Amino acid sequence: MAASTSAPATEAWRLMHRLFTSQRRRFWEIANEAELSPPQMGALLHLDPGRPLPMSDLADALACDNSNVTGIVDRLEARGLVERRPDERDRRVKMLALTDAGAEVRARVHERMGQPPPAIAGLSAADARTLRDVLRRALGPEN
Amino acid sequence: MAASTSAPATEAWRLMHRLFTSQRRRFWEIANEAELSPPQMGALLHLDPGRPLPMSDLADALACDNSNVTGIVDRLEARGLVERRPDERDRRVKMLALTDAGAEVRARVHERMGQPPPAIAGLSAADARTLRDVLRRALGPEN
């Protein structure tokens, strides 16, 4: 096996990783302009408008403990961006829902996060389509 | 007009973003096994063995304030993973260098972070090569 070059999948992943870490400053600015901390922005982005979610699902998505989500949601709720609602089927569960204000902030943040960085925006039309198609196959038909 | 050509790039970027956020738990586990906080892991990954770096460069890379790096580096230095060295050319500057122990931890973390997730590892050989080639063009010849 070739020792000097890694497998194409590994190199591709490393390149994607490098692209992402290069965007940290931009991500920070997007959160900052919305007056959100990074975890708060992550929470908002994970909430779909009109589809409430148990707190524990958010903890899974953010890869953190349940006890953590309590504080993050407390602050979002204090700003009126998110609501806690009871779940009729299991009264231990609290469902999180975006408020109208929260949906607006989320839409703005989502829009800006979705803008590709120059490295991707500058690809040829053919390369962009190819990249999209391969990633669609990688992530599965539901994406 | 612009919409039809920028759409594939935008979708590709969103797919990459989804792929990354889906890996949060794994990133957390890698940091955890090395007994590093996420910022500490980020710092270690940004330091190249044998290539000392000014603290302010690390602050740029981590997209945080200089004052922050002080604490992060304090803890890495207390564990013997990193060293502060004077810069002869500008005595205000402190250069950060990995110790041998730090280089070992960094290599382990770097190796694990570089392993592609199933979605990428499961691509066909042709798709993997295509993905790599497009990303090489996107990120430039130096990558």
Add this chain to the structure above:
DNA sequence: TATTGTTATACTCTATAACTATA
């Protein structure tokens, strides 16, 4: 007994502002 969410605790991260030592 197990699970969901909260609270208490201790530590880390974070930005801001003020400080120092250089430049």
Add this chain to the structure above:
DNA sequence: TATAGTTATAGAGTATAACAATA
């Protein structure tokens, strides 16, 4: 005057453990 790094401060994030309510 400006810059690199530190310190002080206040607030947010974080895991752990213990707890209440519910399953």
